[in-house]
Amino acid sequence: MTARPKVPPGKRTNDPEGLRKRVLDVAEACFQARGYHASSLGDLMAAAGVTGGALHHHFPTKKALALAVIEERVAAAVEETWIAPVRAAGSAREAVRGVFEAVATELEQQGFVRGCPLNNLAHELSLADPDFRAALAGIFSAWRQAIADKVTADQHEGREQATDPQRFAALAVATYSGAMSIAKTMQDAGVLRDCLNALEQGASSASSSKGEAGTKRRRRVLRQYGTS
């Protein structure tokens, strides 16, 4: 699948950054789809088109590779999916709604659910190694803090006076994480919308539309498993 440079015998081009990027791309996708322990370095080498020597040169151990994936890729994914949109949104509540809806729509278009990159690795690795746990915990903290900061900013503008920033942020992160977990297992992204609606119903006044509302639940059968 991945384009592999042909090998005219005798000629070689060193591209350490490109090779490193290719390895991280493959590792990120493979760890995400199959998990850390189920992904062998042989699989990764084949998929990335790199040799054992090259892989070992950039990442001495499998743990080092996973740590790089966490710190560079997973953190970036959370930044892109959550933190940046939260900062750009008009309010914390709008941000939460926006991300939930955007992710739900994206998953419905894809037709299958791979799960949340952070939570996928967090479950498998948090108890396996203190370094893994520390790296993953840092991402959770930054994610939660970004939301809490947004609530605090809202409060400076006179809104959300009765909202505890830390608690609101915890609820948003937990609900999203859990909803993605359920969506992955059920292979149905609808639970994201269910959670969002329940969240907003509880916060705002009673909804005028009930039962017959615009969002109709839709069952989705997975097409296939992760063929990346």
Add this chain to the structure above:
Amino acid sequence: MTARPKVPPGKRTNDPEGLRKRVLDVAEACFQARGYHASSLGDLMAAAGVTGGALHHHFPTKKALALAVIEERVAAAVEETWIAPVRAAGSAREAVRGVFEAVATELEQQGFVRGCPLNNLAHELSLADPDFRAALAGIFSAWRQAIADKVTADQHEGREQATDPQRFAALAVATYSGAMSIAKTMQDAGVLRDCLNALEQGASSASSSKGEAGTKRRRRVLRQYGTS
């Protein structure tokens, strides 16, 4: 030649049910603490004190063993922790609060967080095998349905008229799952209380206590990793 068969002086007593139970006990704990792929059958055999032949007799493959753990142990854990308390509670909201607080207290007493049995395995195995996914999805469904049924029962008694049962249930399950995921990674059960408070603040009227309130956040450093 006095070909005397070596007689290991111990006599053997067949106890298929007991042996099976021991294996499941060990497998449940080990899958929970280290995950499925990180748990080798050799470890399990040693921990349970069974031989390879005995293990293979009861569980022909590792997958069969994991499936038994999911269907018998994980399902039972969800039943005990959530479904039974929900049925016994006075209302759905009381049930949710009760379980959150009970689990948070239990984790704080233990001093470390192993995570939710269902979510731990769901993340690692949902995409690995259709049989795993089906078994895990069934448990999620039963969990959610038990809460939704409770909301419906509340509605028959005149309460929760503005609450959508399925959505409320989805939110409860997702928030708990996500909170346990965060708690496991941070090794801090406080997020469970944060989520519960945010959940109830959104539903009930504004909380009078703010900031200085009775529940003070407490940082917990993990004592040790799972030494089962």
Add this chain to the structure above:
DNA sequence: TTTAAAACAGGATGACTGTCCTGTTTTGGA
């Protein structure tokens, strides 16, 4: 007691995995 099946013991096996090692090629600075 006889007998067949279940329960258990314990090792063989072959495939796989992560790491390391030695050697070769490329690169950038002096």
Add this chain to the structure above:
DNA sequence: TCCAAAACAGGACAGTCATCCTGTTTTAAA
């Protein structure tokens, strides 16, 4: 041009793993 370090190639290696196999013991029914 020269050279040291970085970048890469490719295989060796020692374990580990899940499964399977043959053989023995126990159990319960006949």
